[in-house]
Amino acid sequence: MKKLFFIFFCIPNLFFSQSSMRLPDILGDHMLLQKDSEVNFWGWANPRSKIRIIADWNTDTIQTSASNMAKWETLLKTPKAGGPYTIQVLSEDESISIKNVMIGELWICSGQSNMEFSVNNGVIDAEAAMPDSENADIRFFFIEKATAAFPQDELTGHWEVCSPESMRKFSSVGYFFGRKLNEELNTPIGLINSNWGGTPVETWMPKDAIENVNKIQAEVEFLNDSEGWPRDIASTYNAMIHPITKMGIAGAIWYQGESNTPNANTYAELFTTMIKGWRLKFQNDFPFYYVQIAPFQGYGVPFSAALVREQQQKASSLEKTGMVVISDLVDDPDDIHPRYKKEVGNRLANRALAETYGQESTKYKFATLREQKIEKILSFLISYKHDYVVPLVSVYGRSGSGKSSVTRFVCENINDASY
Known part of the structure; x- marks a missing residue:
């Protein structure tokens, strides 16, 4: 012995x-x-x-x-x-x-392909931003894609100073978010790139968090039926998030949801559980801002994208979270990857500037439905919060005959509108 x-x-x-x-x-x-x-x-x-x-x-x-x-x-x-x-x-x-260590504000940029989408993938107006991308006050951390069955202590990654070369391969949404924060706060910004196209939210959740979610067995079956991208529960969290949970961070931005259209009705519960799980692991009640997925016509399940967007708005009731809407930033409804990324990053930054950094002068809230009521046949009232003038509203409905034809009403530049 x-x-x-x-x-x-x-x-x-x-x-x-x-x-x-x-x-x-x-x-x-x-x-x-x-x-x-x-x-x-x-x-x-x-x-x-x-x-x-x-x-x-x-x-x-x-x-x-x-x-x-x-x-x-x-x-x-x-x-x-x-x-x-x-x-x-x-x-x-x-x-x-x-x-060459900087001290400033450190943010995680995570999600699936729309967060991963870089200038190299073809971003509108990106070339115009190239001359301004030589900026030693912005730092990028690139995490290599990996999965793991259990939480890991280490990952593979490296830091780079922001330059035209490094910016081209970094998340475009993340870069424009960080650039605006740097400009407005006059503070160095660090951005951690941890994303993987095609991943559902379940892969980014700590395993012990997801075990408490209702209908988990149905989720497991959905994930196991999918192929081609990481699908094991907690697999990307274990390899690409858990190893950095010791880091002190200012917050996180998130662009994901497209891969959860098959199980859209549970997204809010899964998503908020993920956020709470991250906060627990980081031991930090940090702000979490995210992008509502864009309109796209190619999902296999009818109306599933609209259901995810509804679930994403529902998730914003969680404390210190906020959503930005990008339905007006779609260059091609047949492309799941809208190429307007600068505006998306700026909207996320505006939300952070207002709610995290106290710049109340920043206009960042999107128009939210306040009330709708039917007053008579073919007449109803829609009004919006935040005193916005909404540039365009489209209302769709089936004809009274029950056929599949669609009636469309359009009104421009409204605050309160009657139809």
């Missing part, structure tokens, strides 16, 4: 005997850390080795030790927005230097 104990006790030292000190990819050159916070800072080193962290904005040296399992973690106090800085991580015989 003593010999067995000796062997197991020595295993960590065998694994970490050579050049063992390292950091997760999210903590690397060109990174951005959340300002005015105590952020987690962690890595791996030889078991029981002493670790020192020196940030050149701080006069104090932070000290900690690696555990018997070679992991170490501590808190690093960040200053107000600024940079660039250098952070040194030292053990008894090794050192790592993290260069």
